[in-house]
Amino acid sequence: MKVYKVLTTAVVVSMLGSVVAACGKSDSASPSTSPSSGSNSSAPAAKQEIKINFTAEPPALDNSKATTNASFTMLNAMNEGLYRLDKDGKPVAGLAKDMPKISDDKLTYTITLRDNLTWSDGSPLKASDFVSSFQRTLDPGTKAQYAFMVAWLKGGEALLGAKTPDEIKAKKAELGVKAVDDKTIEIKLEKPVAFFTQLLAFPLFFPQKTDEVTKQGESYGKDADKVTGAGPYILKEWAHEQRLVFEKNPKYWDAANVKLEKITMNIVKDRAGAVNLFETKEADLTEINGDFVKQFEGKPEYTIKKELTNSYLMFEQKKAPFLANKNIRQALTMAVDRKAHVATVLKNGSVESTGLVPVGTSDGNNGDFRKLSGDIQPKYDPAKAKELLAKGLQELGMTQLPSFKLTTDDTEGGKKSLEFIIAQWKQNLGVTAVADAVPHELRVDRQHKKDYEALIALWGADYNDPMTFLDMWTTTSEFNETDWSNAQYDELIKKAETEKDPATRAKQLADAEKILMDEMPVGPLYFRSKVYAKRTNIDGLFFPSFGPEFELKWVSIK
């Protein structure tokens, strides 16, 4: 009993002690006199260091398993493919010495590596490191979610679908990639891919240090010390969910043109927090959105990143049969003031759509597809939209459009867009639609199952070519989740898929887009952009329109 008394008293006394101590501590820790920590404000401008806020932790720094732009961005800083995209999105020689030699049938690419290439640890980088990387991505055991991109290779799909270890081994041997010698790679494709050279700059096509992959096994790419690159920077530290620190790679083949000595990427998800860090000079580059955009508008730090991502209305023609009427689809698309939508709802630098394929998409013939195709989407015109609706209703023998659901993601932006579009339809057409905001996963699932009436979707490019936005609307495409079908459109896409002359192919794709804008199975809304705050002394940074978030190789601090 006494023991308990003593114990209890001790508990109470120690608690009291902690009260006093805590009070004392908080007094002594009174921070009013301490300067803000680690501020860079007085650093000389020539210090080649940069701090960046990044919105997400990279899920994996294993280029076989990478699926998010966080992973692509980090991998692109620490490693390199045969090619790297320059600020115009054109492939320039990376680990390859020069452009590929392409056979006449456009199926075989022969590529020579630069001399004396090494990994950042000094060990030699060989052609076989590319071969083993491609094979590993397509090996079913790797469970690579983006393997479909590497499956363009001859025998890629077959390897992906292999079931037994023996079959996997056999299919790997048959895969269309060979190391002719230590410096020569030969890639064979299943069918011509007009943009394949550009695709080789994508992280999925980076080499892997073969012996390291073998040694690390499942852990490859999990931590800073479990992945080696051959890119401009070395990953020195990776405090998960917190920060990644890169330093210049002195063994990089082009180290002479790499100016930055250190890059710190802090993982910051909160938009207000990101701005706070920028304000306190703890970040030199940060994405901003929502109401913060206004704060930076007109300032020299305000920077727009155009993306190859479009957003559009989808109309499911079997679920809501009245949406099978072209005039009604045209009316619903035309009745949305797209300019007001980007200016008042999105406020993130996005621009109104002028077709389905976003601005900045190459036409596959060294030109800009949007310029070639022109502004072919009908302008916002409530009066004309009303006429089209009346015409459509007459064709269907209806007096008014039944109420239907408009589905999209339940993100802040998604919900605002829903409200805006539904209000526009009500106001301009007298049409009633019901808002249906659901979690992203559920939206994707419903879209996949065609379990929706109308839906707002987003599509980001996998490569810089109009095909990534257009081939999905053919009758047989699994990504055509609208039940729309058009033989002429199918024919044009089919021709373009095998057309060897880039100019003819670009024309075919432009014609296909015109059919889409006339038929309107999907009603484009906007081409997405992001807004960044970027210090004015940062030079040479640019934003690729797909894949990595930004390109850091050529960055310097003025």
Added chain:
Amino acid sequence: MLKFIIRRLIYMIITLWTITTATFFLMKNLPGDPFGEAKQKLTKAQLQILYEQYGLDKPLWQQYLKFMGDALKGDFGVSFQFPTHKVTEKIAQAFPASLELGLWALIIAVVVGIVLGTVAALNHNKGLDYSAMFTAIVGVSVPSMVLGPLLSYYVGVKLGWLPPLLWDTPKHRILPAITLSFGTIAILARLMRASMLDILNQDFIKTAKAKGLSRFVTVFRHAVRNAILPVITALGPIAVNLVTGTLIVENVFSVPGLGKHFVQSIYSNDYTMIVGLTIFYSSILIFVLFLTDILYGIIDPRIRLAKGRK
């Protein structure tokens, strides 16, 4: 005591199994699958390959048995969101930051809450009582999603006294810990006040005063010691809540903790992560409740005696 502990352990295992099983089947009822972004780009055949690779093509009962078999070996599988990480590794990575933040918040909350509650009770219906309770009400009323950004902006950016966010030095811990402790301070202060008022009116306190014991001894040796029992009872679940991560505070201050994973794993249908976190969270909660019971026995001999009689 040993019998009591063994019985409690058996209950704990049954509870844990029930929670895990329920979570497993409920989670499988979530619409969609864990392949989020990639799913938009994959054909049905490619998706089928992925399902096969992850064993998601098997009947549900087979998936369940395989999962339970692995879980018993301590293997919850690989996270779908972080394909190079096992779930246990992801939890091990994120938990220390949440634990540290939670412990700081808990210390602040316990100290300030108990002091506020005691002061309020001792000055019942006087100015100090009203101001202490007003502070507590403000604490309960202002959510961390408001307080966090305000502190981050004014203390971090405007005044420059402390780092506005990130998780590097001890200084970086202060603002998130204060934000996280705010609501708990209020709960504990009100609980302590009510409990103290109840105890102060008991006969044994009057006896202590009549015996001529000093106010200090009366309050701390007799009143606080008894009044703190309900606080300790509440402290178990509160502590678990604080140390297992909080989405809002961790987001606002960019703390690399567990909080976001609870929400994110559900949003992205990361099956392995959902179950792993559920087991982790439940285990901690069950264990803390168990500890609370034992601590109770130590502080209040009557409880111990009652258990002994059983």
